[in-house]
Amino acid sequence: MRRVPFGEADVIATFFTADRGIVGAVARSARRSNKRFSALEPMHGLAVTIDLRPGTELGVLVEASLARPRLVLTADLGRLEAAGRALRWVRRAAPPHTPEPAAWRAINALLDAFDAPPGEADDDRGPPSPEARLAATGLVLLGAVGWGLELERCVRCGRVAGPGVVACLGAADGGLVCRACGGAGLVLRPDRRARLAAAAAGDLAALDETDAGVAIDLVEAALAAHAGLARE
Ligand SMILES: [Zn+2]
Structure with missing residues (x-):
């Protein structure tokens, strides 16, 4: 690392x-x-x-x-920066001397994806940007260490937010907070919520460019809530 x-x-x-x-x-x-x-x-x-x-x-x-060896990855500055941020997330999320098999798989999947020759698409959606892949991996990492964001139901009362519903999400709250429970800072349209859920389930190509920044901020906020300030 x-x-x-x-x-x-x-x-x-x-x-x-x-x-x-x-x-x-x-x-x-x-x-x-x-x-x-x-x-x-x-x-x-x-x-x-x-x-x-x-x-x-x-x-x-x-x-x-x-x-x-991951020589394609280490020769590409954009991918290298995104991979470096993912490794810092792992260092914050994973306690020392504790096996974390799901986080291990997630980070290796990201690094291997970054090592594919540029322009090689995963599927017909075209290749996601390094930030979009990084963001998706961050959501998977949160789940891998038990801090996954709840994207289907209110974390306070358990009320399910239907698939077409605009919902509020608080990273520090751990997921959706319904309006009756006070709501939360980020308003999520249903299409974006569905893409975040697909990314959290392991689809590295689920997020589009506009999702990536939002998801990276969510990961950082969730890590800050659980792990405290960055250990550098
Ligand atoms: Zn609620």
Whole structure:
């Protein structure tokens, strides 16, 4: 996920792993020429061996190799920025040393989609922008860690908002809040609500360009409500 210089020649690398969720590890001498850690760059899929001692947060990186290089993604600034924001969301949402299989699948689906050659459409809707894919992934990530936005019924009274109904949504409330329960800040037209629901269910191409900014703001607000301010 990221690498930060440490001491004279070391690096502290943060990984999102399939087995252990977020794990930090010291890569000794990684800033000197060190063939063992030449693969240590964000965005790629790596195979790593980490020495983890009980009771310590930070492991020691033993070995790292490129398992799934994502060279198209890392060469495209727009995709790279969107992917970087998604990784920051994962760091905020996922507790360390806890497997998060649904979040793992969601982030890998995004990074793999970003690694497809430019112009390659998923389907006849045409290729979504990096922001639209990022926004959809953010909604999936919220659900993956148990903070998914409720888009069908009022979070206070449980009243269902029918498919054609204009509804109010509060990210910090966790979803829709009906007018009888006081309403919430964002007014959602039914078509947009349906697209947000499809994105949250895993359709990375569900959102259009006008949805993307709205959905990204929702994800940021939900993360702030649940996880507090960004840990950087
Ligand atoms: Zn209500």
